[in-house]
Amino acid sequence: MARALIVVFVGLAVLLGVVIARDRPSADQQAVVYRQALMTVIDGTFDPLLQMQAGRRPYDAALVREHASRLPLLSGMIAEAFARNTSATRAVNTAALAFVWSNHPAFLQSVQRLQGDARQLQSAAASGDQARVVSAIRVMALECDQCHRRFRGD
Numbered sequence: 001m002a003r004a005l006i007v008v009f010v011g012l013a014v015l016l017g018v019v020i021a022r023d024r025p026s027a028d029q030q031a032v033v034y035r036q037a038l039m040t041v042i043d044g045t046f047d048p049l050l051q052m053q054a055g056r057r058p059y060d061a062a063l064v065r066e067h068a069s070r071l072p073l074l075s076g077m078i079a080e081a082f083a084r085n086t087s088a089t090r091a092v093n094t095a096a097l098a099f100v101w102s103n104h105p106a107f108l109q110s111v112q113r114l115q116g117d118a119r120q121l122q123s124a125a126a127s128g129d130q131a132r133v134v135s136a137i138r139v140m141a142l143e144c145d146q147c148h149r150r151f152r153g154d
């Protein structure tokens with residue numbers, strides 16, 4: 001009787017362990033969630049500027065300055081967010097191509113260019129020269145597109 005109970009308890013403990021292990025996101029999944037969240041924040045910061053550049057939103061110099069001041073820091077976080085190579089697992093929902101890690105130096109160069117663009121945009125915003133700001137936004141948007149074309153599927 002006691003032995004049967006022990007077997008039952010051990011069985012339950014194992015089952016619980018399995019349930020917990022399945023519920024906890026894997027390190028790969030966490031890495032994907034983190035980098036997609038960073039990209040979402042970068043997008044949320046950059047998109048209003050893109051809208052102004054396209055004339056779809058009135059130009060607001062104060063908002064440009066505030067958002068532009070965040071972009072060098074945010075773009076500087078991309079390299080770390082993509083440090084973990086998740087290309088070996090199929091169990092994650094990602095648009096990142098394996099090329100991100102198989103050609104990592106090129107990926108990092110793109111990150112650096114984006115950071116440089118973000119700094120240019122920040123100093124343009126500080127100068128108050130709207131034409132300079134608009135062209136800096138365009139330059140930065142090109143780098144977003146270029147990296148996505150090379151390193152992101154879909």
Ligand code: HEC
Pocket residue numbers: 032035036037039040042043046047078093094095096097100107108110111114140141143144145147148151152
């Ligand atoms: C160095 C390369 C690189 C640059 C530069 C870059 N991205 Fe990305 N971005 C990626 C990759 C790779 C993914 C796919 C991530 C994934 O699904 O795991 C991505 C995903 C995204 C996503 C989708 C996020 C999600 O929830 O799935 C958005 C939005 C985005 N990027 C916006 C931007 C914007 C805006 C810029 C420019 C200001 C930018 N990105 C610059 C590489 C880059």
